[in-house]
Amino acid sequence: MAMIEMRGINKGYMLGEERLPILKNVDFSVEKGEYVAILGPSGSGKTTFMNIIGCMDVMDSGEYYLDGVAIHETKERDLTEIRNKKIGFIFQNYQLIPTYNVMQNIIMPLLMRGMSHQDAEARCMETIRLLGLDQRLEHKPNELSGGQKQRVSIARALVGQPAILLADEPTGALDQTSGKEVLKLFSEINEMGNTIVMITHDLSVAKTAKRIVRIVDGQLME
Amino acid sequence: MRLAEIIRLVWLNLSQNKFKVVLTSVGIIVGSATIMLVIAIGTGSREEVAEQFKNLNAGAIDVTYGGEAQSGGGSDWFSGLFSFGNGGEMPSFGGGDGGGMPSFGGGSGSGSGRSSGGGRSSDGSRSSGGSGMPSFGGFGGGSNGDDLILTQADCEMLLEEVDGITDATIAYTTTTSVEGGDHSSATYYTIAGVLDNYAQISNLSMAIGSFLTQENDESKEKVCVLGANVATEIFGSAYAAYDGIVYIDDRPYVVSGVLEEMGTVASGISPDTAIFIPYQTGIKYVTGEFIRPTITVIAEDVNNVSAVMEEINAVLEETYEGSAFGLSDAGSKMEAATTSNQTLTLLLYSMAAIVFIVGGIGIMNVLFVSVKERTNEIGILKALGCSRKDILMEFLLEASCISFVGACIGVLLSLGITPAVELFHVRVSLSAQGAMLSLVFGVITGTIFGFYPAYKASRLVPVVALNQE
Ligand SMILES: Nc1ncnc2c1ncn2[C@@H]1O[C@H](COP(=O)(O)OP(=O)(O)OP(=O)(O)O)[C@@H](O)[C@H]1O
Ligand SMILES: [Mg+2]
Numbered sequence: 001m002a003m004i005e006m007r008g009i010n011k012g013y014m015l016g017e018e019r020l021p022i023l024k025n026v027d028f029s030v031e032k033g034e035y036v037a038i039l040g041p042s043g044s045g046k047t048t049f050m051n052i053i054g055c056m057d058v059m060d061s062g063e064y065y066l067d068g069v070a071i072h073e074t075k076e077r078d079l080t081e082i083r084n085k086k087i088g089f090i091f092q093n094y095q096l097i098p099t100y101n102v103m104q105n106i107i108m109p110l111l112m113r114g115m116s117h118q119d120a121e122a123r124c125m126e127t128i129r130l131l132g133l134d135q136r137l138e139h140k141p142n143e144l145s146g147g148q149k150q151r152v153s154i155a156r157a158l159v160g161q162p163a164i165l166l167a168d169e170p171t172g173a174l175d176q177t178s179g180k181e182v183l184k185l186f187s188e189i190n191e192m193g194n195t196i197v198m199i200t201h202d203l204s205v206a207k208t209a210k211r212i213v214r215i216v217d218g219q220l221m222e
Numbered sequence: 223m224r225l226a227e228i229i230r231l232v233w234l235n236l237s238q239n240k241f242k243v244v245l246t247s248v249g250i251i252v253g254s255a256t257i258m259l260v261i262a263i264g265t266g267s268r269e270e271v272a273e274q275f276k277n278l279n280a281g282a283i284d285v286t287y288g289g290e291a292q293s294g295g296g297s298d299w300f301s302g303l304f305s306f307g308n309g310g311e312m313p314s315f316g317g318g319d320g321g322g323m324p325s326f327g328g329g330s331g332s333g334s335g336r337s338s339g340g341g342r343s344s345d346g347s348r349s350s351g352g353s354g355m356p357s358f359g360g361f362g363g364g365s366n367g368d369d370l371i372l373t374q375a376d377c378e379m380l381l382e383e384v385d386g387i388t389d390a391t392i393a394y395t396t397t398t399s400v401e402g403g404d405h406s407s408a409t410y411y412t413i414a415g416v417l418d419n420y421a422q423i424s425n426l427s428m429a430i431g432s433f434l435t436q437e438n439d440e441s442k443e444k445v446c447v448l449g450a451n452v453a454t455e456i457f458g459s460a461y462a463a464y465d466g467i468v469y470i471d472d473r474p475y476v477v478s479g480v481l482e483e484m485g486t487v488a489s490g491i492s493p494d495t496a497i498f499i500p501y502q503t504g505i506k507y508v509t510g511e512f513i514r515p516t517i518t519v520i521a522e523d524v525n526n527v528s529a530v531m532e533e534i535n536a537v538l539e540e541t542y543e544g545s546a547f548g549l550s551d552a553g554s555k556m557e558a559a560t561t562s563n564q565t566l567t568l569l570l571y572s573m574a575a576i577v578f579i580v581g582g583i584g585i586m587n588v589l590f591v592s593v594k595e596r597t598n599e600i601g602i603l604k605a606l607g608c609s610r611k612d613i614l615m616e617f618l619l620e621a622s623c624i625s626f627v628g629a630c631i632g633v634l635l636s637l638g639i640t641p642a643v644e645l646f647h648v649r650v651s652l653s654a655q656g657a658m659l660s661l662v663f664g665v666i667t668g669t670i671f672g673f674y675p676a677y678k679a680s681r682l683v684p685v686v687a688l689n690q691e
Contacts, residue, residue: 056605056684077610083684084607095602095688099238100231109606111227156606 001068003164003195004030004053009062011048022048024218026062030164030197035190037206038199040215046199047168049215053197054087054166055079067163084112088157092169094149096141102152103128103137109160124159131155131185147178154185164195171205183208223612232619236627246588247628247668249581254632254664255639257574261656262640264567266649271559273485275552279423281388281521282552283531285380285538286514287372287545370545374417374501377517379541384533386522391417392501394515395491398508402468403456411452412496413470415504415513421447421481423518426493429453429460431479438478439500444507446475447498450483468497473507475499527551578663582671589621589675600679601687610680617676618669625668629661636660 006028012021022045030036040046051057052064055071064071067086074082088109089095096105103121106128110120128134131151141149150170157165167186171179187208190196198209206212214221236243377392393416399408420426421433429450438445448456448463457463460480467474484493505511521530531549538547593600603613640650 051685054605056688080604080607080609082607083605089605091688095598095605097599097602099235099599104231104234108603108608111231112223112603112607112609112612114224116224117227117230 001065002029003032003034003067004028004197005063005065006053007063009052009064010060011045011052011057012060021218023052023059026218026220028213028220030195032163032195033190033193035186035196035210036198037209037212038197038215038220039201039203039206039212041201044215045218046201046215050166050168050197050199053164054089055083084109085160086163088160088162088165090150090153090157090165090167090170092172094141094146094153094173096149096152096156098141101138101140102133102144105141105152106133106155106159109156113160120159124155127155127158130158145178146174147181150174150178150182151185154182154189158189158194164197165189167196167198169200170198171200171202179205223608223615225615228612228616228619232616232623235620236623242588242592243624243627244631246585246592246624247631249577249584250625250628250664250668251581251632251635253574253578253581253667254629254660255636256577256632257660257663258633258636258652258656259639259643259650260567260570260574261659262636262650262652263643263648264570265653265656266651267563267566269651270649271556271563275556275559279425279520280524280553280556281527282423283519283521283527283534284548284550284552285372285517285519285534286548287370370542371511371513372515372517376538376541377417380517380519380534380537383537384519384530386526386530386533387519388522389419389423389520390517391419391423392515392517393417393420393491394501394504394509394513395496396504396509396513398471400456400468400470400497401472403463403466404458409455412491413504413508414491414496414498415501415509415515416498417501420498423520424490424493426484427482429480429482430464431477433479434498434500439502442503442506443500444473444475444503445478445500446470447479447481448477449481449492449494449496449498451494452497453477453480470497470499471508521551524553527553578667582667585621585625585668586671586675589617589672590678593617593675593679596679597682597687600682601684601689604682604684605688614676614680617679618672621672621676622665622669625672626661626665628668629664632664633657633660 006026009023009026009028010021011023012019014020026049038046038049048057052059053066055066055074059072062072066082069082069086071079071082083089097108100108106124107115107117107120110123111117115123128137131154133148133151133155136144136148136152141152144152150173154170157167170186171182174182183205186196186198190210196209198205200206212222372392374392377390381387381390393414395412395414397410398413400411400413401408414420416434417439418434418436421428426433428447431447433447434445437443446468448460448468450460453460453463456468457466457477463477463480466477468477469475481493481498499508505513519530519534521527528551531551535547535549538545600613637652640652643650
């Protein structure tokens with residue numbers, strides 16, 4: 001079965017009395033090991049869609065299977081665990097916890113699985129080396145550059161070895177050079193067998209992915 | 223998440239926000255300091271009551287005739303406590319201040335010879351056993367006549383005719399000039415005319431020498447026993463006073479003994495500042511016949527005091543028809559004191575409770591602000607898969623830690639405040655149990671009031687929380 005299998009997804013927001021539809025009857029599937037870019041202009045519903053893929057928001061109707069689990073039938077309590085084990089989030093604005101240093105930020109998903117911090121730290125050393133963060137472990141997020149912050153965020157998403165990596169505008173806040181570095185990292189990570197779904201409004205960014213899906217008028221087009 | 227890891231994160235968060243921790247815990251700091259002091263003051267006043275009644279036998283019953291009823295007795299501790307201008311009369315809380323204690327049945331023995339503070343009637347050097355205590359049987363029916371004077375014979379009669387009593391004694395006090403020792407000029411002291419059994423009945427013990435004897439009394443010998451303070455004032459020490467001579471009303475008296483220091487007492491003759499002479503000697507040389515003595519009777523069974531009192535009343539009634547006597551018992555004095563002490567303690571505790579509630583609301587407000595501030599962080603935690611339980615736990619632990627720190631600071635603060643409180647002559651008795659209790663109360667309050675903000679935090683919807691800036 002596909003890693004992501006979505007059928008007839010609908011999602012809208014209520015604006016006063018009126019319902020504003022954002023996703024209209026969307027079908028979407030991603031196979032294991034794929035690297036997909038979802039491309040669309042601002043306000044087209046990309047973040048809304050990602051929140052649904054990431055099990056952070058509920059859809060109005062439709063079926064969603066993630067790695068074989070029927071998400072549309074799962075309660076919030078269990079969704080917490082699914083987010084922790086199956087999904088690695090990479091946010092546009094990094095979303096690092098400012099009071100924790102790099103190491104503490106990276107091991108958070110492992111701690112939530114009940115690991116001790118010693119075990120968690122040992123386990124993420126490889127990822128940290130891969131992302132070149134060895135020298136920055138004691139730093140707080142506000143002592144890092146944008147590119148470094150995004151690498152911390154990627155490391156955090158990777159350590160849990162999730163079923164999919166979800167990235168919302170991962171290069172949005174970065175300059176071109178750091179942006180390119182991050183995209184190169186994504187390709188490498190994908191080569192290593194990770195499934196990636198990346199969201200962007202930038203065609204040149206989308207082109208680094210193996211497959212591009214456009215979101216137009218609440219519908220997906222290959 | 224492992225509890226140990228949650229605790230580690232809490233520690234990380236708090237150690238980076240030390241200022242916030244202190245600010246948040248101000249309410250708890252004040253609350254803990256308050257409860258610590260409340261317990262200390264409550265214990266202190268209980269100890270004080272116990273100490274002040276240490277010269278009283280629980281079964282003691284005082285019988286007087288013709289004394290003037292006086293206010294400010296033991297039943298009135300509360301009003302005494304809250305009316306500071308009341309002739310310096312500040313019951314219980316005047317640690318070591320022997321002057322203004324509420325007194326009854328024999329006059330107070332302030333070293334200054336002050337005659338208005340305690341239970342002494344105001345008729346000059348002639349003294350009475352004015353009773354100001356809650357009393358049984360009422361007072362002399364308005365007729366304050368000098369016609370009836372209780373005597374040693376009455377005392378013996380009661381001992382003989384009333385059942386259930388073990389001992390009886392009679393005593394009177396007066397104030398007169400005393401010279402001797404290092405003193406070049408005369409000083410006024412309380413002179414108490416007492417029987418040989420007075421020391422035992424009033425729980426007095428000797429520092430040196432021996433108490434007055436029956437023989438002293440019968441032969442009207444000019445001997446005396448000095449209170450501890452009197453001995454030091456006149457002779458410099460108890461040792462120097464022993465076998466010395468004091469001149470009471472210009473007549474020489476041999477010091478046959480000196481009492482151990484007793485401290486402040488709530489009632490009766492204040493032994494530290496009095497000079498005891500044989501009953502008959504006093505009548506012959508100092509006071510003359512017109513005295514208002516107090517007979518003190520000791521009931522065998524403390525629980526039987528009221529029956530004994532009724533019987534005393536009956537016997538006296540029979541002997542002196544138509545005269546009303548003042549009867550008061552030590553037990554109810556103690557009880558009254560204890561009751562008002564309890565009322566005071568209750569008041570203090572309610573004060574502490576209010577402070578805690580206010581402090582708790584303070585902690586709740588700050589934690590709410592903190593949850594708002596950290597909404598984004600909560601969103602991140604939720605996105606990463608942190609369960610509600612773990613978030614609740616983290617915020618709750620934070621609240622408990624903050625309040626624990628606050629409670630510790632509060633306890634330390636109360637140690638610092640104690641000397642200031644003692645300046646007001648309030649007895650403060652600090653204890654480890656008090657400290658433990660205020661720590662426990664501080665943590666519990668902080669945790670209870672921290673729960674709601676923590677619960678709110680755990681319920682935040684991840685998407686909404688994440689989008690918050
Ligand atoms: N909580 C909400 N309530 C109401 N409307 C919302 C809400 N969140 C998003 N929308 C609306 O849904 C639409 C899609 O929003 P979304 O954030 O998914 O866009 P996007 O494609 O991610 O845009 P961008 O590229 O600017 O991030 C927008 O028109 C937005 O106004
Ligand atoms: Mg968006």
